[in-house]
Amino acid sequence: MSAVAHPIVDHNVPPGEPPHIHHMDTPTAYGAAKLGMWLFLGTEILLFAVLFCSFAVMRYYHLAEFHDASKHLNLWAGGFNTVILLISSFTAAVAVTKAQKGDNAGVVKNFGISIVSGFIFLLVKGYEYSEKAHHGMFPFVWNSDFYHYKNFLGLYFCMSGLHALHVVIGMGLLYWYGVRPAMNNRFSGKYYTPVELGALYWHLVDLIWIYLFPLLYLVG
Amino acid sequence: MAHSNSHSHGHEEIGHVVPESTFLKVLIALLVLTVITVLAAQVDLGKWNIVGALVIASVKASLVIAIFMHGKYENRIIWTYILIPFILLAIMIGGIFTDDPFRSHPLPFGAQGQQESAPAAPKASAHH
Amino acid sequence: MAAHASAAVNEELNYLNWQKGIWSWLTSTDHKRICFLYLFTILLFFLAGGVAALLVRTELAFAGPTIITDPHTYNVLFTMHGVFMIFLFVVPGIPATLGNFLIPLMIGAKDVAFPRLNLLSYYVYVVGALIGAVAMFNPIDTGWTFYAPYSTTTGTSVSLMVFAAFVLGFSSILTGLNFIVTIHQLRAPGMTWMRLPVFIWASYATAVIQTVATPVVGMTLLLIIAERWFGAGIFDPSKGGDPVLMEHLFWFYSHPVVYIMVLPAFGVVGEIIPVFSRKPLFGYKLVVISSMAIAGVGFIVWAHHMFVAGISDFSAKFFSIVTFLVAIPTAIKVFNWVSTMYKGSISFKTPMLYAMAFVFLFMVAGTTGIYLAMLGVDVYYHDTYFVVAHFHYTIQGGAVIGLIAALHFWFPKMTGKMYNETVSKFAFAALFFGFNLTFIPQFMLGMDGMPRRYYDYPAEYQTLHTISTIGAYLNGFGYTFALANLLYTALFGKVKAPRNPYNSHGLEWQTQSPPIHENFAEIPVVTEEPYNYGTPTGRGH
Numbered sequence: 001m002s003a004v005a006h007p008i009v010d011h012n013v014p015p016g017e018p019p020h021i022h023h024m025d026t027p028t029a030y031g032a033a034k035l036g037m038w039l040f041l042g043t044e045i046l047l048f049a050v051l052f053c054s055f056a057v058m059r060y061y062h063l064a065e066f067h068d069a070s071k072h073l074n075l076w077a078g079g080f081n082t083v084i085l086l087i088s089s090f091t092a093a094v095a096v097t098k099a100q101k102g103d104n105a106g107v108v109k110n111f112g113i114s115i116v117s118g119f120i121f122l123l124v125k126g127y128e129y130s131e132k133a134h135h136g137m138f139p140f141v142w143n144s145d146f147y148h149y150k151n152f153l154g155l156y157f158c159m160s161g162l163h164a165l166h167v168v169i170g171m172g173l174l175y176w177y178g179v180r181p182a183m184n185n186r187f188s189g190k191y192y193t194p195v196e197l198g199a200l201y202w203h204l205v206d207l208i209w210i211y212l213f214p215l216l217y218l219v220g
Numbered sequence: 221m222a223h224s225n226s227h228s229h230g231h232e233e234i235g236h237v238v239p240e241s242t243f244l245k246v247l248i249a250l251l252v253l254t255v256i257t258v259l260a261a262q263v264d265l266g267k268w269n270i271v272g273a274l275v276i277a278s279v280k281a282s283l284v285i286a287i288f289m290h291g292k293y294e295n296r297i298i299w300t301y302i303l304i305p306f307i308l309l310a311i312m313i314g315g316i317f318t319d320d321p322f323r324s325h326p327l328p329f330g331a332q333g334q335q336e337s338a339p340a341a342p343k344a345s346a347h348h
Numbered sequence: 349m350a351a352h353a354s355a356a357v358n359e360e361l362n363y364l365n366w367q368k369g370i371w372s373w374l375t376s377t378d379h380k381r382i383c384f385l386y387l388f389t390i391l392l393f394f395l396a397g398g399v400a401a402l403l404v405r406t407e408l409a410f411a412g413p414t415i416i417t418d419p420h421t422y423n424v425l426f427t428m429h430g431v432f433m434i435f436l437f438v439v440p441g442i443p444a445t446l447g448n449f450l451i452p453l454m455i456g457a458k459d460v461a462f463p464r465l466n467l468l469s470y471y472v473y474v475v476g477a478l479i480g481a482v483a484m485f486n487p488i489d490t491g492w493t494f495y496a497p498y499s500t501t502t503g504t505s506v507s508l509m510v511f512a513a514f515v516l517g518f519s520s521i522l523t524g525l526n527f528i529v530t531i532h533q534l535r536a537p538g539m540t541w542m543r544l545p546v547f548i549w550a551s552y553a554t555a556v557i558q559t560v561a562t563p564v565v566g567m568t569l570l571l572i573i574a575e576r577w578f579g580a581g582i583f584d585p586s587k588g589g590d591p592v593l594m595e596h597l598f599w600f601y602s603h604p605v606v607y608i609m610v611l612p613a614f615g616v617v618g619e620i621i622p623v624f625s626r627k628p629l630f631g632y633k634l635v636v637i638s639s640m641a642i643a644g645v646g647f648i649v650w651a652h653h654m655f656v657a658g659i660s661d662f663s664a665k666f667f668s669i670v671t672f673l674v675a676i677p678t679a680i681k682v683f684n685w686v687s688t689m690y691k692g693s694i695s696f697k698t699p700m701l702y703a704m705a706f707v708f709l710f711m712v713a714g715t716t717g718i719y720l721a722m723l724g725v726d727v728y729y730h731d732t733y734f735v736v737a738h739f740h741y742t743i744q745g746g747a748v749i750g751l752i753a754a755l756h757f758w759f760p761k762m763t764g765k766m767y768n769e770t771v772s773k774f775a776f777a778a779l780f781f782g783f784n785l786t787f788i789p790q791f792m793l794g795m796d797g798m799p800r801r802y803y804d805y806p807a808e809y810q811t812l813h814t815i816s817t818i819g820a821y822l823n824g825f826g827y828t829f830a831l832a833n834l835l836y837t838a839l840f841g842k843v844k845a846p847r848n849p850y851n852s853h854g855l856e857w858q859t860q861s862p863p864i865h866e867n868f869a870e871i872p873v874v875t876e877e878p879y880n881y882g883t884p885t886g887r888g889h
Contacts, residue, residue, distance in 0.1 A: 023458035023866065024534060030235070032461040032533040038298050039525045043563040045305040050567035050597055053312050054582050057593050060320055075258075082254055090247040093238070093288040100237045139578030151588050154580030158571065196235070196290075203289045210280045213254075214273035218261035297532060304560055311647055312564070316596045318667075319651065322660035 016188030069149035070220025078217040088117030089206035099192035107182035236293035377463035383449035397432030423489035430492030442612035453856035456536025469522035476515035483508035496583035510569040524558030538874035550615025553643040565601030599650035613750020624700035625692025638677035671721035702753030709745030734794025760845030779826025785819025
């Protein structure tokens with residue numbers, strides 16, 4: 001075990017019992033955690049809102065270029081990634097139900113699938129990026145032939161890059177707050193807050209992609 | 221450890237337990253909607269393409285929020301804070317679009333020069 | 349409000365001395381200690397920003413180069429003034445200090461909902477401040493607004509500075525989020541929404557804006573970095589981007605941010621005036637509604653900062669009209685404060701003087717704001733000293749005076765000591781007189797056409813500029829004196845503060861001064877409406 005105390009695993013409470021919080025009771029703490037998480041997800045949506053807004057304005061000015069440029073994205077890779085993320089979101093949702101039933105092994109399995117899906121998503125994304133770099137449609141190696149697509153591609157890299165960063169963060173959260181405590185039989189019907197919050201975050205990653213996929217790959 | 225299905229009645233439980241079969245149905249619906257989006261995009265409907273794509277995406281997003289994220293079972297406060305970001309996004313785009321389409325100079329400072337002739341900085345298409 | 353003051357409290361043990369050593373302060377998750385961490389840090393930047401302002405004013409005291417020999421240094425100095433004051437001082441200002449200290453106390457809670465997150469937000473702030481400090485090695489000259497395309501092309505360290513602002517924004521988000529959850533979840537029994545003190549309502553409205561507006565500017569700033577690093581083509585017109593889009597996105601946050609600054613000050617004034625007038629707050633419900641209305645309306649008026657930026661006529665007219673809506677809730681507030689004082693038995697203690705100064709200064713700010721909301725007038729006043737004077741009346745006369753008022757009002761609770769009334773009144777006089785002497789001439793300069801951010805000016809502006817500079821020094825002296833008085837009293841003061849020196853009904857006054865670590869020996873039960881001063885049901889007189 002690492003020297004740093006794990007916030008959930010290393011509490012001096014028996015497995016399945018909620019941790020003792022000195023300034024509020026358990027239902028209050030559960031409600032607070034959930035409201036806090038939803039507020040945080042709201043800030044994440046607003047972070048992406050700026051990109052969606054910029055997308056709308058840039059698309060208004062460069063409609064033809066956006067149409068053409070989006071055809072240069074790999075639709076099969078994007079579609080595959082969409083399916084992967086939807087499945088991972090499904091397993092994340094199932095993990096919450098497993099935790100509520102006290103099935104810690106189920107949490108490990110389902111969050112595990114979500115994390116692996118995240119890896120696959122990132123691999124495909126990396127393949128797409130390297131393909132773009134190869135063709136000179138990438139920051140720092142712009143090919144002047146594709147200069148007209150720069151507004152679209154600039155937004156594409158900002159949006160998909162920020163999204164990929166969220167995938168990485170989400171994988172970390174699922175492992176640290178879900179898988180690891182679950183391996184210590186931490187969760188039960190009385191206490192599964194971290195699983196639910198981790199899953200919420202992962203669903204957000206999926207939610208953003210639901211909009212990114214058609215905007216970037218399909219209609220441009 | 222295995223609690224019998226005591227759902228929301230047992231006061232031990234502090235949240236709604238959604239059966240896994242519901243999640244599976246939602247997943248199938250999401251996958252079907254994805255296929256529909258891709259197929260719809262192959263037909264040229266002019267500006268209705270993006271409208272359709274966004275409508276389908278919003279249906280998918282609503283499913284994810286309501287079922288996967290347990291939004292259906294949350295209280296009014298959480299719903300308020302789920303809706304606020306979307307309202308603000310609408311205000312943001314709405315407010316900005318009172319501007320751009322109505323400008324007397326569509327893009328200020330000669331930015332549209334890019335379309336007609338290559339801009340000053342990295343010379344575009346000069347190597348043809 | 350009936351708080352059960354437990355007898356079995358050791359009056360000697362409080363949050364200040366229950367743990368000892370600097371380390372116990374730096375790692376404390378006690379909201380009251382985090383208040384002090386924030387307070388000292390932000391006052392440091394208040395000092396730095398103030399010095400920058402005085403250097404700017406010294407340069408402008410006389411036409412021609414005075415103490416600064418090149419315009420670039422001048423641009424750097426006013427940018428430093430703006431960035432320090434806005435991002436590092438006024439935005440965290442009241443929420444992170446007094447909001448932290450008071451919210452749990454006022455709603456009868458032991459701490460905020462997420463104490464560790466609270467401490468984290470402080471250190472995120474420190475990291476942001478340090479990044480900003482590193483950026484000072486090649487200081488930026490864009491002004492605090494980072495307008496494109498200058499910010500995307502200038503050679504100064506804009507990327508580092510906007511990243512610092514992004515990190516600071518993250519700290520602001522965490523604070524706001526924490527407060528929203530705290531107010532929702534941790535109110536004491538009987539503390540219904542309509543019994544909340546108006547400071548809590550104001551903090552709630554502020555927290556909502558902090559949480560939902562800050563991500564917008566954060567992403568906009570990251571896009572500036574993207575533009576600088578790899579030419580994303582979003583804001584830079586030479587790459588097909590739209591620089592006005594950057595202004596839209598920037599003001600979408602930065603207009604609501606002025607309400608982040610001033611709303612808590614509204615709350616502070618709403619607390620102080622009833623206590624020193626011995627009357628209930630006039631129109632409590634309207635004060636509450638107007639706080640929330642200001643937060644809401646604040647999101648639909650942003651483009652009034654951009655009337656001359658090349659936006660469409662339609663857009664300009666639309667945003668001009670909706671901007672007038674802001675006047676309604678703010679006027680309601682002023683009306684309520686004045687009506688509260690009407691026929692009250694007013695005692696002119698220092699906090700009350702600051703609160704009354706606030707009402708006066710904010711009225712000037714509000715009415716000149718109406719000028720600027722008017723499209724036809726703003727075209728002429730835009731980017732003149734009229735705007736400079738207007739927003740200093742709002743931000744300094746509103747937010748900063750509000751902070752100073754709050755520091756005086758809650759000082760006995762925070763430190764357990766009483767400051768010297770005579771000294772603090774003297775400081776107030778210098779500060780108030782100096783402030784008006786600085787900025788009334790600037791209104792006149794602006795009406796005469798003096799543009800802001802200029803390094804030099806023709807001789808006919810000389811007199812007003814000189815008067816303004818004299819006022820600035822007096823103003824700076826006033827602040828230094830007022831804060832030094834408080835600091836001295838906190839460290840060396842002898843007069844102990846009683847539990848409730850002003851005979852206030854607020855929950856925070858029902859626990860000992862200074863409070864114990866977890867605020868209340870026993871969680872209080874609230875049975876009364878707030879501000880029941882001088883009424884038959886109230887305990888007050």
